[in-house]
Amino acid sequence: MADIEFVSDSEVAFVKVAGSDLTVVQAAVVSTGLNAEEWSAERVNGLINRLMKDRHGAPFEHVTFTFMVKTPLFTARQMMRHRIASFNEASARYRILPAVFYVPPSHRPLVQNGKAMDYDFQVDEKLSAIAKVLIEQSSKSSYKTYEQLLDAGIAREVARMVLPANMMTEFMVTINLRSLFNIFSLRGENTGTYPSHPQFEIVQVASRMEEAAADAVPISYEAFVQQGRVQP
């Protein structure tokens, strides 16, 4: 039987970005006919903030990012609910998925307080320890069955039916900056105008994408934060 690996985090590798804050400006001035080539930083900043405030989102679409993400299946599913993006994911029809599973870290809040649609979560180290043991056992057992099915000669696309939601998967995603703001708004830590309630694990993924955006398009990113974290 394969060695089982457990991880407690997702990975987001930055692959490429096409465009910059200047691309946003160049797209915007097509509308107005201005020449932005020698604009001061202040003027660039002013225009981008104005676009964000007035929700002129189109100029942000001309900047595109590509990431490689390693994350559990349940997080991948949440990410792929975003339709303005391009995904290619590991296929359990075509490949044997390696024995890597996600277990929540001990600082992950996992006790729910409050009623439906109005609750938060608390950390509980004792319960985390119990969860860790049960999830690891179950993951091992499922993977063992997966191997038995494969060894018996059963097709991958059938054998994979026993693999659980904490199985690690990977995908490449290409997404434009406007759509990325939507992810930050709904899947990142958002205490802005319209607070969101994303799951702990997808916040980890979104936050790393935010770091990449803050680095590649600092003015646009800052304007997004300033204007209440609502997608323009």
Added chain:
Amino acid sequence: MADIEFVSDSEVAFVKVAGSDLTVVQAAVVSTGLNAEEWSAERVNGLINRLMKDRHGAPFEHVTFTFMVKTPLFTARQMMRHRIASFNEASARYRILPAVFYVPPSHRPLVQNGKAMDYDFQVDEKLSAIAKVLIEQSSKSSYKTYEQLLDAGIAREVARMVLPANMMTEFMVTINLRSLFNIFSLRGENTGTYPSHPQFEIVQVASRMEEAAADAVPISYEAFVQQGRVQP
């Protein structure tokens, strides 16, 4: 522990359709300015076939279908890769998923012949029986752990990490006819101009949607088949 139920098929319940073959015609004649109200069946038929052949797809978008689908998680994931559609799915963050799992029926081909990207599958009843036993055991074991986690007071969104890909889920999908043709082309039984290689389980879902379409928009559906099953 909850009783575990096993099913070997998906369910597709037709909820509503807005529009008909006539809607397609009415949309198309906006372009040409003709009045289609008293057209003969032959003329309606001729126009719709022409739209399909010339890949004038827009008129087919004005007909929208809504379905409720019960299917295993892995099939739901494949369906939700189609981005021109609207989905609402059972959330394991908000509800406790009932103990219903998918096991492949004995006539489901599960032995792969041939090499990667160029293979087919064969039925093997003996292997099906083995698969059934292993998948059922693994499902039961996973669900038992799920209940243990919930009983310990761990949040639903964490407990569900152990649930496998053959867990049954349900979703509502609203989709226009043009996009539905794309599903039929890629996820249905397609031996047309561009054959596809969908998984057995999603063919079951797509085929039921095809039946609903054949019933609601018979002329458009027939034109789709006649013109090689490529989405217009």
Added chain:
Amino acid sequence: MADIEFVSDSEVAFVKVAGSDLTVVQAAVVSTGLNAEEWSAERVNGLINRLMKDRHGAPFEHVTFTFMVKTPLFTARQMMRHRIASFNEASARYRILPAVFYVPPSHRPLVQNGKAMDYDFQVDEKLSAIAKVLIEQSSKSSYKTYEQLLDAGIAREVARMVLPANMMTEFMVTINLRSLFNIFSLRGENTGTYPSHPQFEIVQVASRMEEAAADAVPISYEAFVQQGRVQP
């Protein structure tokens, strides 16, 4: 030469709606597994407001509207910048466009006050009268040339090159409620959280669509207004 007709408004004919406020609720409870069939009006109202506030937009996508719109070309262009919608428009390649043109009504504000990106418009009846005369003359002249080109045997798709932006066109649009909220937010009269600056003529179109939505899905529409007119 054809008689030239001038109009000072757009028409929005409601064609069909599929779904209602209840559809929104039924889509939402797929997530939670609740049965909403016997819910009180108050509970329905509460859920829909909550969806809007938390920007759970997906349930609103299962309601789809179809309209027939008659409006000048420049307004049609603005409307077709919305990509989550289905359009079929009169084609000047296939039909001879009838001699109907838009002229702004005298109450249409047409004097710009303030600088770029920060201005409003004022009504000026004297200038409106001048505009009316000039626009009508120019429209007549353009249409006369259009007819001359057609009479000479030149193809429609070439002859139409002389037709101006105030030429009336018509299109069928099918659009879901979530996407319609985006139109209301950006093209309707919006003094909410993120004010928009749409052109007078598209506000007329959007407002009529708003009336249809307020009629067909009153609870969802009211929640949209209450929550600041931002698309969920």
Added chain:
Amino acid sequence: MADIEFVSDSEVAFVKVAGSDLTVVQAAVVSTGLNAEEWSAERVNGLINRLMKDRHGAPFEHVTFTFMVKTPLFTARQMMRHRIASFNEASARYRILPAVFYVPPSHRPLVQNGKAMDYDFQVDEKLSAIAKVLIEQSSKSSYKTYEQLLDAGIAREVARMVLPANMMTEFMVTINLRSLFNIFSLRGENTGTYPSHPQFEIVQVASRMEEAAADAVPISYEAFVQQGRVQP
């Protein structure tokens, strides 16, 4: 009055591309788990052709192109009917459009032969000369009225109503390779599996985009042509 300029062609300036044929391969092997880094040109070629043939379109989405296009309004409108793309266009609300108009070149076929939906066009130099005179006169006259309206103090967004469909506009477009194949299929010269009937002027634009694609992603482009020019 401004000098009027007449042009008989569109311009497509290549701005940037993110990705290459290798990006397509890297996206595709995420599914299969293979390492493509040291693949031979033959193997890369084989995979890309296979993706195209089987209509696995997703890997082509990770390559994005940006163009600046100068073209008449009627062509811009046709291009913007493609919804899987990002556009920023010159706005006649915010800027005064320069006096540049399109007139068809003399080799542009402009006499229609055959009936609706089943015709072609023929060159007729005498008629082209007539068209040129009439279109130029009408353009000049419209632009003169535009200037009169502006000079009278009427807002740009109102004055522009008299501007004709052959007015030159410009837009920035960012679009992924998969969606670009759709444009090539429907708007380029297509005598493949599903012939299309695009207008002469948009073929000029699409053809230049095709040249850019053939240069940037030669293997993917060649596979598209080989497999019948249907978007994967």
